[in-house]
Amino acid sequence: MKPLSKEFYEQKTLVLAESLLGKLLVKETNEGTTAGRIVETEAYRGPMDQAAHSFQNKRTKRTEVMFGPSGYAYTYVMHTHCLFNVVSAEEGFPEAVLVRAVEPYAGRELMFERRGKHHKESNLTSGPGKLTKAMGISMEDYGSSLNSGKLFIADGPKPQAVSTGPRVGIPNSGDAKAYPWRFWERSNRFVSK
DNA sequence: AAGGCGATTTTCT
DNA sequence: GAAAATCGCCTTG
Numbered sequence A: 001m002k003p004l005s006k007e008f009y010e011q012k013t014l015v016l017a018e019s020l021l022g023k024l025l026v027k028e029t030n031e032g033t034t035a036g037r038i039v040e041t042e043a044y045r046g047p048m049d050q051a052a053h054s055f056q057n058k059r060t061k062r063t064e065v066m067f068g069p070s071g072y073a074y075t076y077v078m079h080t081h082c083l084f085n086v087v088s089a090e091e092g093f094p095e096a097v098l099v100r101a102v103e104p105y106a107g108r109e110l111m112f113e114r115r116g117k118h119h120k121e122s123n124l125t126s127g128p129g130k131l132t133k134a135m136g137i138s139m140e141d142y143g144s145s146l147n148s149g150k151l152f153i154a155d156g157p158k159p160q161a162v163s164t165g166p167r168v169g170i171p172n173s174g175d176a177k178a179y180p181w182r183f184w185e186r187s188n189r190f191v192s193k
Numbered sequence B: 001a002a003g004g005c006g007a008t009t010t011t012c013t
Numbered sequence C: 001g002a003a004a005a006t007c008g009c010c011t012t013g
Helices: A006-010 A013-019 A108-115 A128-135 A174-178
Strands: A024-029 A032-045 A073-078 A081-088 A095-106 A151-154 A162-165 A182-185
Touching: A006 A013, A006 A081, A013 A032, A013 A081, A013 A095, A024 A095, A024 A128, A032 A108, A032 A128, A081 A128, A095 A108, A095 A128, A095 A182, A108 A128
Parallel strands: none
Antiparallel strands: A024 A032, A024 A151, A032 A095, A032 A182, A073 A081, A081 A095, A162 A182
C-alpha cells in the first residue's frame, strides 16, 4: 500500500469527499498497522459554511491547519473523542473532509483490542470517534502530511453505489444543516447511520 | 429503537 | 468562568 499522490488532494472539496470513498486509511503504530476502507465522508467548506469550524474564516490554533495546503491531517477533540479530517482546497482556503466511517480492512484484531472485545464487528469503526480509537489516530497526528509518514491514504476497492444527503450532528448551523454534503457507500453496514 | 447523559477541550466573554 | 461541541455509551422498554 502506498500513499496517494499530492494531486489527488487538489480536487474540489465536494469531489474529493466523494473520491475518498473506497480509499484505504492506513495508520502504523508500535502496536501494529491498521487499515480501514473509507465508506462515509462529509465536506466542510470554510467561510461560507456555517457548520465548518472555519466559518467566516475563523482562524484559531485549532483551525490553523485548515488554512494550509491540502493533503494534511486535521484532528481535533470533541467530548471524549478525536475526529479525523483531510484538509482540502489550496492554501488560504480553509476546507476539509471529515471521515465518518471506515470498514475494517487490515489489523482487525488490534481494532478489537483498542475498542473492546465485546463489540460486534459492525460497531468497531462505524462512526467518526469510533474509527479514530480503533486505528489509534490522535492529536499527535494533527498537521501531519498524508503523503508520507505513519498516517496516509492509499488506493482501494472502488465503492459500489454512492448516496448523498445532509450532514450529521450540526443542528445549530442554519441553512447549512440541509446541504447534501455527506457521501456514503449505499448499504454498507459500517456507515454510521 | 430511542432517549438521556457523561466528561473534556476550545473558544468566547 | 461558562457555554457549546462534526459523539458514543448505557439504560430502558
